[in-house]
Amino acid sequence: MEIKISPSMLASDYANLQTELEKCEKGGADLIHLDVMDGHFVPNISIGAPVIAAMKKVCTVPFDVHLMISDPYSYIDDFVKAGADIISFHIESDSDTDKTIDKILSAGCKAALAVKPATPVEEVYPYLDRLSMVLVMTVEPGFGGQSFMHSTMPKIRQLREKCPDIDIQVDGGINTDTVSVAGEAGANVFVAGSAVFKSEDPAMMIKTLKTNARR
């Protein structure tokens, strides 16, 4: 599987988004991870479609939009227009899963389903034929800077065994050590917020994460 690194802009300097995006491009980031939080599905509020649209104007790396919102279905068009290339939403959200996937696909975007640490990965099985990626959360969604939950690794192994070819993304607590743990379990798409943006050289950190994911 192709290894992809998706830096999470949640940990970046919001006063200098263009510069932060340039660091990602320079480091060879494969995706840009954009965390959308509504203060309802998760106890935190982040950015919405207008900020993503502004970033899209100054970045050519594909946008990986992670919706942590209660009603993703109603906002799909906004995020497609803003420039999302792949949209992840939570199976635990209030929206109808089938309808939301259809809406993403018919807008010409790739669809992904996300599961929280306590949600069994089998719940995504009925939808796999329409998904480009499954996001297995390795922390409780809502905040950056949390510790990686090793207890989620059996879900990755189980999913990789069932689907040798699908992109499996991990999000939360990914650093130079845990990237190898998740990679060994079968993940191939790695979100990293704090590890990238709190490091002295974000571009170099992206390269290091890619190297370590292969170990």
Ligand code: DX5
């Ligand atoms: C958490 C977000 C993550 C977050 C990861 O709810 O989904 O994308 O930015 O941050 P780190 O890499 O710092 O754990």
Ligand code: ZN
């Ligand atoms: Zn995320």
